[in-house]
Amino acid sequence: MLSQLMAENIDKMDRNILKLLQQDASISMDALAERVHLSRNACWRRIRQMEDAGVIRSRVALIDPAALGLGLTVFVMIRTNMHQSDWLETFARVVRDTPEIIGAHRMSGDLDYVLRVKVPDVDGYDRFYQRLIRQIPIADISASFVMDDIKDTTALPTDLAT
Template sequence: MAADYVLDRIDRRILAALQADGRLTNHALSEQVSLSPSACLARVRRLERSGVIRGYHARVDPFALDVGLVLYAEVTLKGHSPDELGRFERLVQDLPAVVEASHMTGDYDYLLKVVVADMAEWTRLAERMTEIGVDRINTHVMMNKPKFFVGYPVEIK
């Protein structure tokens, strides 16, 4: 549904402002985008209903939560039927350690971002994945994060 929604200049300003600070009050947001508070709130609610705004989140340092390892896993499945893809996607949905998953083009099928206490926990998790049709997993352990995701670029036209 979000792909069908046409964003105008004010919508884009709202999105840029909320990505910079998702805790903005409606009043502060309305001042930033030069709308009345009621008009601003109506636009934000419409952006939420249409799926353009998918939620509001706090950016948390994973290591403050006693996460031992943050890693990225390139996952290649044995088969690529809709049933096999669906089975894998249901598995990753049910695994709290998998914090992001993307279906990819190229040399592997999925890119997962995973947080685990240690390598032993990751090994158990990877073994569980191989039981449901994973052919290969190529793992990259995060050493440092010089740039954090803070939002998508919003071109204000």
């Protein structure tokens, strides 16, 4: 409900600003304002409002994983028989505290969780796997290794109608 309310308040100008910031968050305010045809101050106010509302959560640098020796992406599918609050809290803590896990999602359907993991190689995945199963009981775990990134982006589609 809250996200729907925020989406209704984001106009075409805000969407243009968001699109450009997703392409390059280091763009100067002057260049951004010129690209969206606003004054510098009006552009800054809109960005500030979107930051205050939580629409813009942060501005980050996107790093090439291979440059850090993290060339393997693994999707880890987890099924559990444990649904008690203490298990869920422990699982969430382990996920937050494990740097190799760069995405974690609770799922509907046959799977309980899907993790997106970045590791150097298959041996790195095995080390990650061994640490994970020592920290928390899991009924079933399987992994799929990414062979080729056809599309891998952080940019959200700002042009879709709400």
